[in-house]
Amino acid sequence: SQQGEEDPQALSIQEGENATMNCSYKTSINNLQWYRQNSGRGLVHLILIRSNEREKHSGRLRVTLDTSKKSSSLLITASRAADTASYFCATGSNDYKLSFGAGTTVTVRA
Amino acid sequence: DTAVSQTPKYLVTQMGNDKSIKCEQNLGHDTMYWYKQDSKKFLKIMFSYNNKELIINETVPNRFSPKSPDKAHLNLHINSLELGDSAVYFCASSQGLGQGAIEQFFGPGTRLTVL
Numbered sequence: 001s002q003q004g005e006e007d008p009q010a011l012s013i014q015e016g017e018n019a020t021m022n023c024s025y026k027t028s029i030n031n032l033q034w035y036r037q038n039s040g041r042g043l044v045h046l047i048l049i050r051s052n053e054r055e056k057h058s059g060r061l062r063v064t065l066d067t068s069k070k071s072s073s074l075l076i077t078a079s080r081a082a083d084t085a086s087y088f089c090a091t092g093s094n095d096y097k098l099s100f101g102a103g104t105t106v107t108v109r110a
Numbered sequence: 111d112t113a114v115s116q117t118p119k120y121l122v123t124q125m126g127n128d129k130s131i132k133c134e135q136n137l138g139h140d141t142m143y144w145y146k147q148d149s150k151k152f153l154k155i156m157f158s159y160n161n162k163e164l165i166i167n168e169t170v171p172n173r174f175s176p177k178s179p180d181k182a183h184l185n186l187h188i189n190s191l192e193l194g195d196s197a198v199y200f201c202a203s204s205q206g207l208g209q210g211a212i213e214q215f216f217g218p219g220t221r222l223t224v225l
Binding site: 041043044048092095097098103 | 114145150151152153154155158165166200202207212213214215216217218219
């Protein structure tokens, strides 16, 4: 069943602006991952945050996790045209599965 | 070099036909997966194999049959194709299962269209 739900469904920003998207989930998790999917391509792993972590950085990406609210956010700073893609959160738990949401489609305008 | 490859990239077929999608990974991983992505981009796990053993078998019609001849290959055979099978099918791989705490590497996808 679907676990993560991303918000907003779509986001359009100007190049150089920051993009923030959120993910909410329903059951307890071991970790949460964010993936990027460019149009017509497969998913690419961006970052993994474990349930005992609150914040993680990777380059221009910042991920937060609030297990009390069952939510996570992904911030992309100083966005570029190449960041145009769909972004998915995926939750991992004891059943060896990753459960994905339907993604946030980000469009970065030049 | 492509890490996870799938063939074919596009597959257009008539209802009732039987078709196969092939997946190969050259990452040395021991776990492989099949996902289905529908028109709303919702990605759902179908199957997972670890060391050629079926680990995850979601509620999928038994017209879908995965086969893992070795750790580097996971194929998906679909019998009696239906209109609702139209979707993009992704293969993925990872090293270990790790209770979901493992990065998965995805193939480019196979877009299946059933007419």
